[in-house]
Amino acid sequence: MNHPIIIPILTSTIEATDIKTITFHYPGDVLPGQFFMVWIPGVDEIPMSVSQITKRVKGITFRNIGDATRALYQLKKGDHIGIRGPYGNGFTLIGKRLLFVGGGTGIAMLVPVVEQARKKKLPSTVILGVKTKNQLFFEDRLRRTGTTVLVSTDDGSLGYKGFASDLAKEILQKEKIDMVYTCGPERMMSSLLSYCKSIPFQASLERYMKCAIGICGQCCVGKGLRVCLDGPIFDGATLKKVEDFGIYRRDAAGRKILF
Ligand SMILES: Cc1cc2nc3c(=O)[nH]c(=O)nc-3n(C[C@H](O)[C@H](O)[C@H](O)COP(=O)(O)OP(=O)(O)OC[C@H]3O[C@@H](n4cnc5c(N)ncnc54)[C@H](O)[C@@H]3O)c2cc1C
Numbered sequence: 001m002n003h004p005i006i007i008p009i010l011t012s013t014i015e016a017t018d019i020k021t022i023t024f025h026y027p028g029d030v031l032p033g034q035f036f037m038v039w040i041p042g043v044d045e046i047p048m049s050v051s052q053i054t055k056r057v058k059g060i061t062f063r064n065i066g067d068a069t070r071a072l073y074q075l076k077k078g079d080h081i082g083i084r085g086p087y088g089n090g091f092t093l094i095g096k097r098l099l100f101v102g103g104g105t106g107i108a109m110l111v112p113v114v115e116q117a118r119k120k121k122l123p124s125t126v127i128l129g130v131k132t133k134n135q136l137f138f139e140d141r142l143r144r145t146g147t148t149v150l151v152s153t154d155d156g157s158l159g160y161k162g163f164a165s166d167l168a169k170e171i172l173q174k175e176k177i178d179m180v181y182t183c184g185p186e187r188m189m190s191s192l193l194s195y196c197k198s199i200p201f202q203a204s205l206e207r208y209m210k211c212a213i214g215i216c217g218q219c220c221v222g223k224g225l226r227v228c229l230d231g232p233i234f235d236g237a238t239l240k241k242v243e244d245f246g247i248y249r250r251d252a253a254g255r256k257i258l259f
């Protein structure tokens, strides 16, 4: 598990501007919310959450944002990548009336847990928050699960005009939600946590990772919580005690980067 397996890319699909899904054969079990370390030969190894889970095939969905993701974006069907993992804890599916709030590429990793919830026939609403309508992806895939899908755009080009967390606040005031799941920009997730009050909450965090197996300490948040091992999914009670949640992350050199 801690050594990469080298495998060919099975499919490579453009989902929206600068967003791609690639799939690969991976017959092992993976839980929604877990992540792989993806090695792009000659470039880097980066964490990527699983966005597609079938028995034999798994997928990741990512934004072309920097050196590693740019190189990954260029790869085609048949090109090879290294995969190690899966790592992390994954979501715990609890509650009877669920709200999922995804922002940007955070949408991708929420889809498998929505699909899991819908297989159990749990009523759910999903908010997809993007900056502008051409960044929207996985809307049809989510609608096919029978979940209620709402879209928010920062610029108002589609759906609700504003942040996904603001739309979520309105829903939390109107509907009887008993569990909130989120992944997206950390400031959005920390606002959402403050709106949830006593409603249980699970959020997926991203931190710069090196080992992904709890040894190097690079991904620590709060008082020594390792995102790679203790997370990446943390509950609301834990996050309320993490002083850096929604405030800053650390870069590869350990410098604080404000959100
Ligand atoms: C557990 C986990 C799961 C992840 N899952 C996904 C996923 O499913 N899809 C996806 O697109 N990305 C995901 N990421 C983030 C992804 O790993 C980074 O975007 C990637 O490492 C960027 O690498 P790069 O070399 O392309 O960019 P870099 O050249 O390293 O950075 C480019 C820009 O992106 C910023 N950046 C880099 N990493 C992060 C980060 N972790 N958070 C915020 N900003 C960052 C940098 O500050 C810089 O401005 C995940 C991260 C973690 C920790």
Ligand code: FES
Residues within 6 Å of the ligand: 208, 209, 210, 211, 212, 213, 214, 215, 216, 217, 218, 219, 220, 226, 227, 228, 229
């Ligand atoms: S990445 Fe090394 S401890 Fe988490």
